[in-house]
């Protein structure tokens with residue numbers, strides 16, 4: 001099939017590349033000329049393991065193309081994917097202006113019947129609105145079917161997830177459109193779950209809200225564990241072995257971040273509010289998540305009379321490992337606080353430093369590796385659980401720091417191993433080692 005994918009961010013570029021890998025001809029469209037120039041050369045503008053290789057392969061095999069020109073991009077396509085951003089507005093609702101622009105671009109350029117597939121995460125009812133925007137602006141007499149196909153990939157494992165996802169959700173207004181999108185995805189070998197459009201839109205929000213709930217739940221348990229002398233890791237293990245609960249998303253820490261959970265949970269509270277329903281549980285989940293970073297900072301404040309002039313090594317800036325995505329990363333709030341308190345912050349992240357420099361306080365300094373960050377530091381804060389930090393010898397803290405005090409916001413180390421070194425170790429929901 002000939003497919004256009006509009007928006008080549010973390011979702012669009014992976015979607016376009018993987019669709020070309022399974023044999024479709026894919027035209028990726030973005031408004032950012034610099035990005036498009038890079039992508040044409042097989043260079044991904046985002047860090048995503050395995051993506052460059054797959055792009056180069058499919059560019060060379062002439063199945064994957066890039067353009068900024070919508071009329072060129074939509075020429076003769078059977079299916080158009082919308083994968084532009086739906087960022088958070090100040091009131092927490094989803095900003096649909098990018099989606100609206102794409103709908104208008106589709107209407108003014110298509111010359112044959114198409115199926116428009118929405119991958120962007122959009123509030124319930126948005127696909128009906130997208131269809132009306134397209135139909136109200138159509139230049140040619142063509143038929144447009146709408147399909148909601150929410151995306152569940154994880155940044156950092158996006159290629160793997162595209163070929164090994166648990167399900168592909170297809171919400172369609174008619175059987176023909178649903179079957180066409182099901183067929184298009186068949187080579188992925190992933191079960192297709194077909195439903196109506198509104199249920200598909202809701203599945204995405206409900207799934208993210210549920211995962212966020214699991215995280216905030218274990219974080220609250222973790223806070224209680226600290227007070228009653230229990231170990232949250234053992235508690236999570238013991239809970240997770242129950243199949244009804246499952247072991248994933250039960251890692252206590254400094255909360256979730258990224259481009260999805262924070263905005264999608266707030267958007268779902270808004271969606272509920274719009275129909276006079278107060279989603280009390282989800283409001284609690286959001287509040288707990290915001291509190292979780294403060295808990296780490298409170299521990300730090302309790303440990304030191306003042307942070308003024310202290311050298312603080314911050315290990316990890318990305319919102320999670322294996323990505324360069326800094327959106328809603330815990331490091332943003334935490335480094336801001338440390339700088340306000342007069343600390344000398346030296347940060348290191350394996351891939352997110354270039355993006356971090358655009359966002360973090362200008363007074364944050366950057367090291368070129370972990371050891372350089374730790375050199376003569378008074379405190380080390382671990383904010384992202386990169387393998388590089390997990391694999392670090394605990395002795396490196398002892399050897400390089402002025403005062404080997406570690407605050408581990410992601411529970412990277414086994415306290416039983418840490419005990420063998422002369423370090424002070426504070427983690428989340430587990431007894432401290434002094």
Ligand code: NAD
Pocket residue numbers: 006007008009010011012029030031032035083084085086098101102119120121122151152153154155259260
């Ligand atoms: P992103 O910000 O990384 O990328 C969006 C891209 O769209 C940018 O490259 C931008 O230049 C381009 N764009 C904007 N307007 C355009 C237009 N009119 N024509 C062509 N291109 C245009 O966003 P993302 O992280 O890929 O997220 C996209 C959507 O997918 C969002 O709704 C998000 O909630 C959802 N989602 C994201 C993830 C994730 O892990 N990032 C996972 C699941 C779902």
